[in-house]
Amino acid sequence: MSSQNVFLYDTTLRDGTQGEGVSLSVDDKLKIAKKLDELGLHYIEGGWPGSNPKDMNFFKKVKDLELKNAKVTAFGSTRRMGVTADQDQNLQRILESGVRSVAIFGKTWDFQVTHALQTTLEENLDMIYDSVKFLKENGLEVIFDAEHFFDGYKRNADYAIQAIKKAEAAGADCVALCDTNGGSLPHEVMEIVQHVVQELSIQVGIHCHNDGEVAVANTIAAVQAGATHVQGTINGYGERCGNVNLISVIPNLQLKMGYSCIEPHQLVNLTSVSKYVHEIANQIPPSNQPFVGKSAFAHKGGMHVSAVLKHPETYEHIEPEAIGNKRRVLVSELSGQSNVLFKAKEWNLDLDKNNPATKQIIEQIKELELNGYQYEAAEASFELVVKKGLGEHLEFFKLDHFKIFIENNADQSFTTEAVVKLVVNDQEVLTAAEGNGPVNALDHALRKALEQFYPCINKMYLSDYKVRVLDETDATASRVRVLIESSDGTEKWSTIGVSGNIIKASWYALVDSVHYFLLKQEDQLEVVHQPKTESTIGVSNH
Known part of the structure; x- marks a missing residue:
């Protein structure tokens, strides 16, 4: 177990909006930023001021929020080829946004340099150095997002290391290693991050995408290897298969591994913040979303429910209340006596295992479910079935x-x-x-x-x-x-x-x-x- 601090960098408002079906207005972004600050996140990336007027408008308005915990951060890229850093419009827009912290990305995979940028490897190193140096000279905290770092390292480790060392030499405060294509595996991430931590004397961060569905595992591996800066989004929003989900990363690191991410009193807001962002983004919350989903602590099998009611840890990996969720007991054809007793207790109904009505109610529910009824999503109907079985239901018409x-x-x-x-x-x-x-x-x-x-x-x-x-x-x-x-x-x-x-x-x-x-x-x-x-x-x- 570790008590080391991990700094959380949220990019929901920028990288998250690149996800299909996710679109946020300026007001939406301001509302979410307020919630993220209350949750205790350390950085909120508001957008790319050089790419569109909406993001620049956000940076103007966010100054009125008086955030207590988070630094508002702008996003950008290294200078363009053939111009000096002070002549680059994107870098100038970052300064105009008024932020004191910035993340800029640069190429660290030689293949990307020669085929995407279509420039020389040396020119790309100069672009990284000049851009970081320019922003530092203007008083900004600079996070260098090493784009495609893991793919680049696996193909040309020497050049990938040269690229991030250029950022360090220019004064970067942190280098965030990006698994941009989301194809790396945890053992690869751990080994590579360990090497980078030995090579650099500045903070190392991690930025994972979820194309292999191991973004959370990759992020945890990176932190174990020495990364202390974690970039991700709320609910895993992002391009293609999404970014790493901070909603899952935070409790894994803090509750299970002992890292300090946010304060305990902030951690209990995790479920409500997740739902709030889903709501603002007009997304349907997945019921099976780990930690915060409606089904995350829902128990259906009769034997499971019986065990959970005696000792919750028999089928729960954490206490749901720690992250603001709650235990639910479902009723279906798989139900046993414990399920019905639990639900009856929730409704303050006098029902116990010695009551003959209990068995009759269970048999009735199983018969109804055999005919197509499903009470997991219709608990009001289930309550009526129980009350009718107990003779407590009033017929109003x-x-x-x-x-x-x-x-x-x-x-x-x-x-x-x-x-x-x-x-x-x-x-x-x-x-x-x-x-x-x-x-x-x-x-x-x-x-x-x-x-x-x-x-x-x-x-x-x-x-x-x-x-x-x-x-x-x-x-x-x-x-x-x-x-x-x-x-x-x-x-x-x-x-x-x-x-x-x-x-x-x-x-x-x-x-x-x-x-x-x-x-x-x-x-x-x-x-x-x-x-x-x-x-x-x-x-x-x-």
Whole structure:
């Protein structure tokens, strides 16, 4: 175990945005920068001021954030061929950005020099030296990103070492060794970094890409070999297969290896920062993302759950709370008694292993899952199953029938109308409503029927709707699984329905969603309004 400091350099706002589907506005970048600073990262690379006006605008606005932990860093390249450093526009833009720290990249692979830059090996060394020296003379901290270093070292080690020594001679504060193509392996990285650490007297860093899916392993190997500066992105965003994921690197180094990256009180924000960046970047968080994913500490198998409840370390490599995540127990056909007991405890339900209802509930769940139900993503429906099994579920309404009418108009537009007849408190109510489709119309009609009895129903709404065909070989006769996510503006919950009829499956999920909401509002439900007539009907367009 080591107590050595590791300095974290985040390039989400620059390298991360080179990932497919990732685009950040200036305001987005400012919001993320604030979060990264709060997390305790040491460097935030804001962009390349010489490449576009948006990045220069970011550097102007970030000065107003008053960051407490991080240095805002600009990115750039060595000077162009045939000009002096002070004449190079990219280097001048770096100075204009007002940063006090900069990372510039230069070629360290002879093949790249001769075939990509199409210049001489000696000229490339001069470009590195001149650029670093110019920036140092202007008072900047300079990090030299040794591009393609590992590929270059493996093919011409002498030249790769010459290149980084030129940066050192010019006054660079740190040399970050880049696995630009992401093809190196941990044993190679460790051996090469060990050699570089012996060759240089300045700080050595590591910058890995994930094309071989070993970027985290490569980064850890580099730190073990003596690198003390780690470059990466939040959630592993980046070009092609992405950059190394700092969200995984940080807890591995700090919790398992004893390196000091950020403060313990900052580490507990790791999960929330990961989700925040996903949200701002409009990316769907992978449920199986290590450490911070929704499934990272989710347990499904009955034997696993039983063991975890006794001793969490039996199936958890760290305490989820240490990085702001939490343990979850899933319920499925693989569930045992422990799964149901755990979930019941979460909901403050009086259920124990000696209760005969426990076995009945488990058997019912397994039967339902055999027919296509899946409660892992529909915990609200599962809670209703348990409460019904315990006799604690209140039935707020019963369906008498519903009808759906779809009219194809002369102008090729479609009109969808749903008619719903319910029994609420022994009273019949008949309503109709239009929608942009059958499920939407059903939703409107159901809530219209209930609002006179339960006015709070207007607080809830459908926030997501998903359909999955369970057996595609049955073509149009296939059973479908419908998942509905609902919200009251504060909380979200998911429910499920399964049937060979998509409307029927949607109805099941919809009814569960409404029942779950009313159940949560039970203590605050207003006195049921008695309608003047037993049957009311009207059409709502909502």
